[in-house]
Amino acid sequence: MSKFAMYGKLTASPGKRDELVLILLEASRSLKDMAGCELYIINESVDDPDTIWVTELWSDGEAHAGSLKNEEVLAVIQRARPLIAGAEQVRLRPVGGKGIDV
């Protein structure tokens, strides 16, 4: 099965990006021990003050889907929700490059 990658775009409510980043950093700590999660990098947009992009790489799509049932992850989503004005996904199929084994 091929790996699964995703860019998750989150638009924070105005002025709430820093707070949302902190919650996502906390979420990433609960992913440290999750074997199927290879990358979960939180980025601030350089050009848009309310936007966060999360770079995700998973061993396969099932690992990603499974993570969304994890209790810690669900608790973080609940806390983050009031700070989020919008969310979009870019779904990706990694084919190779530097920093990935496919």
Place this chain on the structure above:
Amino acid sequence: MSKFAMYGKLTASPGKRDELVLILLEASRSLKDMAGCELYIINESVDDPDTIWVTELWSDGEAHAGSLKNEEVLAVIQRARPLIAGAEQVRLRPVGGKGIDV
């Protein structure tokens, strides 16, 4: 200096995505030994048959800018150009997460 990340969106000319992916994979091999380049992952969009997204992570913005002066990289850009119908960038400031040291 903080790290620099980027999503590079490339729209291939119709039917040319596979060919463009091969050129980018070749480019990524010439980046293997470039110290400032931490990630250069080539992804096919799941939802758009002409789209490629490249996930880039660099030690800093200067390392990225420097790579664009590298002869091998320039040669690859020249070869790829006729296959590219459009290009966009999302410029990012990584703040932490899994798979990155900041």
